[in-house]
Amino acid sequence: MTAVSAEHLLSGLDADQREAVTSSAAPLAIVAAAGSGKTTVLTRRIAYRLANEQAHARHVLALTFTRDAAAELKRRLRRLDLRDPVEAGTFHSVALRLLRDRALANHQSAPQLSNDRMSLVRAALQQTGVRVEPFAAATDLDWARARMVSPQQYEGACRVNSRRSAVPPAKYADFHDVYEQLKRTRGVVDFDDMLTQLLHALRTDPQWAEGVRWRYRHFFVDEAQDLNPLQHAVLEALRNGRSDLCLVGDPRQAIYGWNGADHTTLSEVQHRYPGVTVVELHANYRCSPQVVRAAAAALTAAGQIDPAHSLQPDADAVRVTSFATEIDEADGIARHVRDLLHLRSGRELAVLARTNEQVSVLQQALATYGIATERSAGRSPLDTVVNEAMRCTNRDQLAIWIDTAHADTDLLRRRVADEADRFLLSGETGTFRAWVDARHPFDDLDTGPADDAVALLTFHAAKGREWWGVVVAGVEDGLVPHSGASSSTQLAEEARLLYVALTRASHHLLVTHAHQRNGRIAAPSRWLHAVIDSAAGDVAVPPPPHRHAPVDPLVPYREWRDAVARVSGMPASAVCNDRVLRSLLADPPADVHALAERLGITESAAARLRPLPQPVS
Secondary structure, three states, rough: OOOOOOOOOHHHOOOOHHHHHOHHHHEEEEEOOOOHHHHHHHHHHHHHHHHHOOOHHHEEEEEEEHHHHHHHHHHHOOOOOOOOOEEEEEHHHHHHHHHHHHHHHOOOOOOOOOOOOHHHHHHHHHHHHOOHHHHHHHHHHHHHHHHOOOOHHHHHHHHHHOOOOOOHHHHHHHHHHHHHHHHHHOOOOOHHHHHHHHHHHHHHOHHHHHHHOOOOOOOEOHHHHHHOHHHHHHHHHHHHHOOOOEEEEOHHHHOOOOOOOOHHHHOOOHOOOOOEEEEEEHHHHHHHHHHHHHHHHHHHHOOOOOOEOOOOOOOOOOEEEEEEHHHHHHHHHHHHHHHHOOOHHHHHEEEEEEOOHHHHHHHHHHHHHOEEOOOOOOHHHHHHHHHHHHHEEEEEHHHHHHHHOOOOOOOHHHHHHHHHHHHHHHOOOOOOOOHHHHOOOOOOOOOOOOOEEEEEEEHHHOOOOOEEEEEEOOOOHHHHHHHOOOOHHHHHHHHHHHHHOOOEEEEEEEEEEEEEOOOOOOOEEOOOHEEEEEEOOOOOOOOOOOOOOOOOOHHHHHHEEEEEEHHHOOHHHHHOOOHHHHHHHHHHOHHHHHHHHHHHHHHHHHHOOOOOOOOOO
């Protein structure tokens, strides 16, 4: 049972969402269009099944692909007030925990993740005489592992998949073998070893596998279109033929084929899981009709279909603007963003490009206009401090860092130092990075960018995020689609990548291209004319009468948080994040005890806080 009634979990859902939450089908696939409330549906389905005792919390396993996505799942589930926690994490973090438990039970050393994988790759390249960039060589290793391609099969697999391997295919087997030997010599493993070792253990240790399968009985997979063959094999080994499986995702947002993901996991789900029930969510609650039409047009031009429809009111007309060169384009985008900053905060805006090279040019232009940018998804003061601790190469260095951080006035550093101290005191083998990956101890802290930072990201890095206003830059052949995409499969993925970029905008969308880039003539993307045609009928919505952001009911709550932070001598992000503030606004705590629980502090500490603002009626 949960603290939330089953009926309450269905409030605010449309008919399709309610079906996705309540369906008793197993297996079930939820194909959710961009902006259709995918994460809401997934978390409410988990909570609904627990509320109706159709599942038990300790037997639930929710899997996703990134730490940020796993943290968001946990936050959403916590807000649903589940009486008992469920396990939600990345494939790698779950694998690492299971392998450590197995090693402990067998009185063996737990797997130790390498602190510096690139040094292993560089050493393997040097020993085999292969002269390529280490990062590119590591990408070859990852590509083969994700597809479960053996070293002996690699050369043939590259031919079949039209892959341009950095490591000469004929030399790959030698390079791979030396890399594996170096890991064994140093007593370390890399991330994908977690999955291969878990898969091997599930297949060769039936007694242990039986215990794992007893523990995990109800499976939920977020972003299922991103499953690669290795992850799919791990999932199937855990599931072991049982039908209690829920896949959630969108094949139109499958953009990781280069990394082994297979979008047919969802687009052809009936073939993979005979008897599966499919529930489709077509309503887009995020994007305006103008944005939805533009994104659908790009997919249609590439021979793919998007049946989504917007439930938002009309917003700004989608604009497509051309520039003479990439320098002119970057300057024009910077001026456009500067104007938008009179209407919205920086964190509500994003500039997206296909490549990191484009991003660097755009950053210089934005900096010229004094516009702060966020260059990586999830970058925050917390990430900076955690990465600082993770750079310690051994336990002695980490202990010294902890002592230094504890003496610091920055309470965020002290919070991370406390966690690092717990890691050292536990005596657990492995690294602090592995400890954090397995436990997610900072999920309660806000990891978002500063309010004034405009996101400046590649299309890939933008997936899963959203902004009020988005500029999609450099929509030209050679970039969109990328010049490296030659097969029909690769071109289809490039179209989906553009679709992902366009649907990051909720209300305001500008698409740009240059007639000349890097001194060469550039042609508009083959899909851009469809976007232009879709916008031909758009009617511009008049700007608001005053060029000010609308009144935000959270403003007094943010001021309250800032005041608490000043008095406490800690950063505002360490007090609570905006999600907690929204919950305080929507459902004010009845007393000091309730406030303490919401903030995760003691009652005595809560009693000393200044009173919460009164909600505006």
